[in-house]
Amino acid sequence: MSLEIKTSSIEPIRQSYAYIERRFGNKPATRYQEVSFDIQAETNFHYRPLWKPEKTLNDKTHTALVMQDWYAFKDPRQFYYGTYVQHRARLQDTAEANFSFFEKRRLAEHISEEVKAKVIALFIPFRHIEQTANLHMMSGSAYGYGTVLTQACIYAAMDRLGMAQYISRIGLALDGGTGESLIPAKHAWMQDEAWQGLRKLCEQSLTEQDYFKLFLLQNLVIDSFMSELVYTQFDQWLGEHQARDLAMLTEFMQEALVDLRKWSDSVFKTAATESVQNKQLLSQWLAEYLPVVKAAFTPWAAQVLPLDAIEVAEQKLLERSKKLGIELEQIEQA
Numbered sequence: 001m002s003l004e005i006k007t008s009s010i011e012p013i014r015q016s017y018a019y020i021e022r023r024f025g026n027k028p029a030t031r032y033q034e035v036s037f038d039i040q041a042e043t044n045f046h047y048r049p050l051w052k053p054e055k056t057l058n059d060k061t062h063t064a065l066v067m068q069d070w071y072a073f074k075d076p077r078q079f080y081y082g083t084y085v086q087h088r089a090r091l092q093d094t095a096e097a098n099f100s101f102f103e104k105r106r107l108a109e110h111i112s113e114e115v116k117a118k119v120i121a122l123f124i125p126f127r128h129i130e131q132t133a134n135l136h137m138m139s140g141s142a143y144g145y146g147t148v149l150t151q152a153c154i155y156a157a158m159d160r161l162g163m164a165q166y167i168s169r170i171g172l173a174l175d176g177g178t179g180e181s182l183i184p185a186k187h188a189w190m191q192d193e194a195w196q197g198l199r200k201l202c203e204q205s206l207t208e209q210d211y212f213k214l215f216l217l218q219n220l221v222i223d224s225f226m227s228e229l230v231y232t233q234f235d236q237w238l239g240e241h242q243a244r245d246l247a248m249l250t251e252f253m254q255e256a257l258v259d260l261r262k263w264s265d266s267v268f269k270t271a272a273t274e275s276v277q278n279k280q281l282l283s284q285w286l287a288e289y290l291p292v293v294k295a296a297f298t299p300w301a302a303q304v305l306p307l308d309a310i311e312v313a314e315q316k317l318l319e320r321s322k323k324l325g326i327e328l329e330q331i332e333q334a
Contacts, residue, residue, distance in 0.1 A: 023071075032078040036148045037071050062143040063212035064281060067274055070146035076266045077259070084155045087259075088162075095166060095252040099173065107245040108174050115243045116174050122303055124171045124185035125195055126230065129222075130164035132202040136218040143211040149267070153215075156260055163253045170249050194303050197296035212271075216285050219264035220326075221293045224317040227257055229297060233305050233312075265324060272325035282326045290317070290328075 016029040019038045045057045137160060140153030171181035189195050208214050231254050238246050272279045294314055301309045
């Protein structure tokens, strides 16, 4: 007796959801596309926000920037909740292993008290700046338009919260887990002249209503100075003063900043290439914030870094912004 088994292929009637099909055509969609594009409500809102009755719940005019298609800000990392959590979990596993190694080998004992005091006074207060960065990115998530941008902003906000917590943990690693290091660190943030420019910058920035302007301030200007001054030059200073072991405790921050830059650079490029008006607007914002941020970091950098540290950081920022199509010269041309 012979059996004949026939196979048949079944063609799906639809390859994806209708809203995805309208944008990408009748073809299978990625998970990132399905959960990111065209899912934000645009019409039939039940009420206007009580705190801003002149706006709708999802309103394009929360920023002066104008886009033909707000979903053009697609994330090159293609992060949705699942992929974001998996990626950051790997970074966190590495960070936890580094902290465990540092504490198990009692590496803090090999750092001089003078260097510990410098780290507590000149690095631990950056946790307050990271908390401010968290609020900056929360603004983009709350008032931004288009899920591809708003979901990436909330992920970035959680990154900044994590960075603030890890900076605090570095203080705990230095004081044996007592928390005593956080007391002089807070006093430095509130009283030391080196921090008052940065503290003023943080407080004033939180009054800015344009979320994309805040996005540029944080991701282009502040983060460029942070990457160069704190995680490059200050990191080198630690190595020169027999405290290189602390570098392993900042690995999460360094990796996260590189990842955030990959995303934010694509956002800036997309916005700048959209129109001449956008490019000029971004250049105006850069011209407004660059001297403010430079002046804010100068007293801090003067404590331990070379005299030309600020100029080096500024030059690298300008080189980065030029690649994005954002140049200060465009203001004069306009």
